Amino acid sequence: MRAAREDGLPLSVRGGGHDWAGRALVDGGLTLDLSPMRQVSVDPATAVATVAGGATSADVAAAAQRAGLVAVTGTAGSVGMAGLTLGGGYGPLSGRFGLAADNLLSADVVLADGTLVTVDEEHDPELLWALRGGGGNFGVVTTMRIRLHAVPAILAGMIMFRFDVLPDLEESLLRGPDELTVQAGFITAPTGEPVLFAAPTWCGDPEVGMKALHRLTELGEPLTAQVGPTTMPDQLAQIDAMFPAGRHVEIGARTVTALDPEVRQILLDAANATTSPLSAISLHSLHGAAARVPADATAFRNRTPHLMVETIAVWEPGDPAEDQHRAWVRGTDRLPGGYPNLLGPEDTARTAAAFGPNGERLLAAKKRYDPDLVFHAPGAL
Structure with missing residues (x-):
């Protein structure tokens, strides 16, 4: 720290190094690399x-x-x-x-x-x-x-649906029991078709949890449904396998308080317009205990139950459609809000608003x- 200041060097700090925009590194300056x-x-x-x-x-x-x-x-x-x-x-x-x-x-x-x-x-x-x-x-x-x-236990899994189930997911995403946190969104299935996914995690009584996860499968006719006991390390590893290192990424982050018709249409339009089969849209839920923290108790203020909409464009190096992939992310700009940890370098107004x-x-x-x-x-x- 003192060396950087004494020599007038730009300074950055790298922890896990996961920031999609590469802001943990600095050209012509000093990077404090904590990753070891x-x-x-x-x-x-x-x-x-x-x-x-x-x-x-x-x-x-x-x-x-x-x-x-x-x-x-x-x-x-x-x-x-x-x-x-x-x-x-x-x-x-x-x-x-x-x-x-x-x-x-x-x-x-x-x-x-x-x-x-x-x-x-x-x-x-x-x-x-x-x-x-x-x-x-x-x-x-x-x-x-x-x-x-x-x-007592961790139960989790992946359920895939057709798009028409999206409105029925809102209750589980925003108003489910504390023990149940559901991540949802859109990915490309192995068949090449975009699908709606629900990835529930239950961290309570396993008997009650299996019933809660089974109710999710009844929201529509699942294309696939795999739920059961797991561990947090295994669950994290499954997500890492979907997004291996070395690919190019751009991310957009917005926040919505409901899956109302306008929000649903924006999400469906984006899911149907994806430019890369590697890309995804993920809806992260803030509800339960996270929503009961007073807004001024921590610097993170948005404690109203909401969904953080993460639009993730992913493509291989050398892909000539890079500009189209980036533009696809910007297509969700019609949604409000933002999550400072994922906002881009130019999103200063959304950061301040968050x-x-x-x-x-x-x-x-x-x-x-x-x-x-x-x-x-x-x-x-």
Whole structure:
């Protein structure tokens, strides 16, 4: 940190390195690469994991699993746990245990002047508040301590439908029981046809859970339906297999509070117009415990039950249709809102709107902890 400042070098921080826009790297400057720092230790007695700054969600899930516990992660194992947490962190357990940011207990942070501080509810609580969903714009998080959880079982799976089932999914996505978090969206089936998918995760009583998952299969006539017991590491690995490294990606992120006719039409138009069979649209649910956190309790403000619509264009290197793939993502711009952790470099207005009244408090924290504006992190004001 001091070297970069003394020599006037642009500075970036790389944790898990999953940012789709590549903002973890900097040309002609200094990148602090934390990705080799992947240590995770678990204290089963306190159900707390100590997570190094470069650890991935898969690293954390595996360590928690060995201790008979689960961690609130994102949906993919390759995502850096620090970046996910600092930006909010939707995931398959959020309905019961909140966002990843809600499970952050404390952190070791190197500030812009090179000093190291440990923040928690008693020490620099304002910085802890900002780190819970305010983005990585206040310092380098070298270590986090996160809350883990004990659950009776994890049940999950994949159900595919025709498009006409979309309206019937709204209840399960936004108003289901805390133990049930459903990710839905559109992918290209092996047949080459676009299909609607529902990927439920249940983290409670297994007998009750199997009934809840079975009810999902009855929303329509499933094209395929595979549900049953699993583990969080296995579930994350399945998503990673769908999005292997090395492909090109552009992402759009919007937020909607209902699957009303207008929203449904925009989603269906996008699903029918996909330009690559590798692309997808994913609806991430915020409901249950994540929606009961007061809007000003953490920097992540949007606690109204909603769906984060992630439009993911994916194509192979050298694909001559790159411009069309990127344009396909922009086709969902008619939807409102945004998720700062996935907004593009030019989405400053949507970022500010997502933080809402919390933005003024975040800017005050920025002035206090980084007055010279050393950090310019994605998803930050």
